[in-house]
Amino acid sequence: MSKSSTVTVRERPVENVATATAAGLTIHGETFVVQTDQRIELVDLTARVMDFVRRFNVREGFVSLWSMHTTCAVFINEFQVALLSDIKRFLEQMVARDAEWLHNHPDHSDCDRMNADSHLRALLLGHNLTLQISGGEVVLGQWQRVLMAELDGPRARSLRIQIFGIS
Amino acid sequence: MSKSSTVTVRERPVENVATATAAGLTIHGETFVVQTDQRIELVDLTARVMDFVRRFNVREGFVSLWSMHTTCAVFINEFQVALLSDIKRFLEQMVARDAEWLHNHPDHSDCDRMNADSHLRALLLGHNLTLQISGGEVVLGQWQRVLMAELDGPRARSLRIQIFGIS
Amino acid sequence: MSKSSTVTVRERPVENVATATAAGLTIHGETFVVQTDQRIELVDLTARVMDFVRRFNVREGFVSLWSMHTTCAVFINEFQVALLSDIKRFLEQMVARDAEWLHNHPDHSDCDRMNADSHLRALLLGHNLTLQISGGEVVLGQWQRVLMAELDGPRARSLRIQIFGIS
Numbered sequence: 001m002s003k004s005s006t007v008t009v010r011e012r013p014v015e016n017v018a019t020a021t022a023a024g025l026t027i028h029g030e031t032f033v034v035q036t037d038q039r040i041e042l043v044d045l046t047a048r049v050m051d052f053v054r055r056f057n058v059r060e061g062f063v064s065l066w067s068m069h070t071t072c073a074v075f076i077n078e079f080q081v082a083l084l085s086d087i088k089r090f091l092e093q094m095v096a097r098d099a100e101w102l103h104n105h106p107d108h109s110d111c112d113r114m115n116a117d118s119h120l121r122a123l124l125l126g127h128n129l130t131l132q133i134s135g136g137e138v139v140l141g142q143w144q145r146v147l148m149a150e151l152d153g154p155r156a157r158s159l160r161i162q163i164f165g166i167s
Numbered sequence: 168m169s170k171s172s173t174v175t176v177r178e179r180p181v182e183n184v185a186t187a188t189a190a191g192l193t194i195h196g197e198t199f200v201v202q203t204d205q206r207i208e209l210v211d212l213t214a215r216v217m218d219f220v221r222r223f224n225v226r227e228g229f230v231s232l233w234s235m236h237t238t239c240a241v242f243i244n245e246f247q248v249a250l251l252s253d254i255k256r257f258l259e260q261m262v263a264r265d266a267e268w269l270h271n272h273p274d275h276s277d278c279d280r281m282n283a284d285s286h287l288r289a290l291l292l293g294h295n296l297t298l299q300i301s302g303g304e305v306v307l308g309q310w311q312r313v314l315m316a317e318l319d320g321p322r323a324r325s326l327r328i329q330i331f332g333i334s
Numbered sequence: 335m336s337k338s339s340t341v342t343v344r345e346r347p348v349e350n351v352a353t354a355t356a357a358g359l360t361i362h363g364e365t366f367v368v369q370t371d372q373r374i375e376l377v378d379l380t381a382r383v384m385d386f387v388r389r390f391n392v393r394e395g396f397v398s399l400w401s402m403h404t405t406c407a408v409f410i411n412e413f414q415v416a417l418l419s420d421i422k423r424f425l426e427q428m429v430a431r432d433a434e435w436l437h438n439h440p441d442h443s444d445c446d447r448m449n450a451d452s453h454l455r456a457l458l459l460g461h462n463l464t465l466q467i468s469g470g471e472v473v474l475g476q477w478q479r480v481l482m483a484e485l486d487g488p489r490a491r492s493l494r495i496q497i498f499g500i501s
Contacts, residue, residue, distance in 0.1 A: 018394055046173075064466050068476075119417055132231050137177045141235035143236070226354050249443040304344045
């Protein structure tokens with residue numbers, strides 16, 4: 001059995017910026033990069049998402065945020081130093097880094113990052129969010145923040161954000 | 168380090184009802200409130216989502232359901248008294264309420280709800296669903312129900328539902 | 335209290351194929367079936383999703399993948415034999431199949447599949463993905479694969495895929 005992972009290949013790479021319009025409807029997507037500093041790190045992307053949406057004349061619609069990596073997740077929660085520490089501890093408790101995962105074993109895997117725990121933690125959080133836009137702004141509750149979970153850093157992480165809506 | 172959580176502020180609050188149309192495309196969003204009675208409670212929102220979609224002349228499209236709270240989740244599962252009891256027990260097992268979470272400690276957190284467990288349980292379930300609409304109705308399997316998980320009640324919970332599609 | 339689960343009934347069943355267009359915007363949905371061979375099995379649907387999107391003249395937009403079952407999930411991760419084995423082991427560790435779940439007990443449940451574990455595992459992974467389309471293709475990172483998790487097989491599983499975008 002192969003020790004390698006399947007590679008996803010598009011015919012052409014994703015453009016950094018892409019736009020389409022049709023009769024009052026706008027779609028616009030962009031790629032951006034977040035540099036992380038720690039192996040596990042939670043980054044608040046809320047201001048970036050809100051600013052992105054405000055750049056477009058979209059009154060009602062959706063905005064999608066997509067992590068381009070298997071070991072980097074996006075999710076909603078509260079942004080408080082204490083709670084972020086709890087979330088990291090919880091992820092570490094749920095998935096033991098040093099369990100005997102096959103993905104970390106050279107007999108079974110050609111991945112040298114020893115990051116099975118990162119893959120399993122990402123699976124709990126998910127890789128995308130589709131947020132509503134109303135009145136020209138993202139719909140979020142008072143304590144809701146759009147968070148990125150770096151689970152195998154430090155790395156430069158690419159995320160793609162796409163807006164879809166009516167002006 | 169701050170004991171407080173970041174507050175999300177829009178320039179204007181979300182309107183309770185908002186609509187936009189363009190050349191055959193309709194977008195319509197509304198906020199609704201669900202009153203819960205227990206600390207952990209699972210509420211079936213399926214009929215409400217189906218009725219919402221049937222009000223619009225949208226044949227093909229999407230409907231997004233968004234919880235406006237960090238400690239209130241939405242997810243898909245079967246609605247059976249026995250299984251709901253299992254789901255609550257599972258959430259309680261996965262995240263111990265009385266572990267020494269920093270979010271519950273006054274030295275680290277100005278939150279007096281002692282609800283770190285609620286935040287961590289919500290993280291497992293997620294805060295939004297984007298459902299397909301086809302033939303004028305929501306696409307759901309025979310046993311699939313749209314469920315809301317109150318994780319820190321009793322509370323009045325706001326959810327936002329937005330339809331997007333072609334008539 | 336009822337031992338039965340609520341059934342979701344549409345006025346009309348979902349059509350296997352449905353299309354709507356308006357002023358440059360296309361929506362097209364289809365149902366497809368995946369036959370599984372094991373109780374827990376991870377299936378790579380990436381090529382199927384990519385091929386589906388390439389059939390349409392949609393340059394920018396979204397594609398939604400929806401599992402029609404409560405015990406069959408869809409999620410993003412890397413496709414490597416070793417890691418898939420780790421994911422299955424992780425799901426089995428997180429939710430014990432033989433715990434005394436009420437859903438498996440004839441006094442409380444009329445379900446004879448004894449599959450409480452399947453329901454709880456699906457809850458961790460989720461039932462849908464909303465992927466971005468850009469440049470006529472799905473937006474995915476190099477190692478990201480669209481995976482289906484059969485959690486109570488072997489079964490024939492129905493999934494619905496819907497594209498939404500501008501040509």
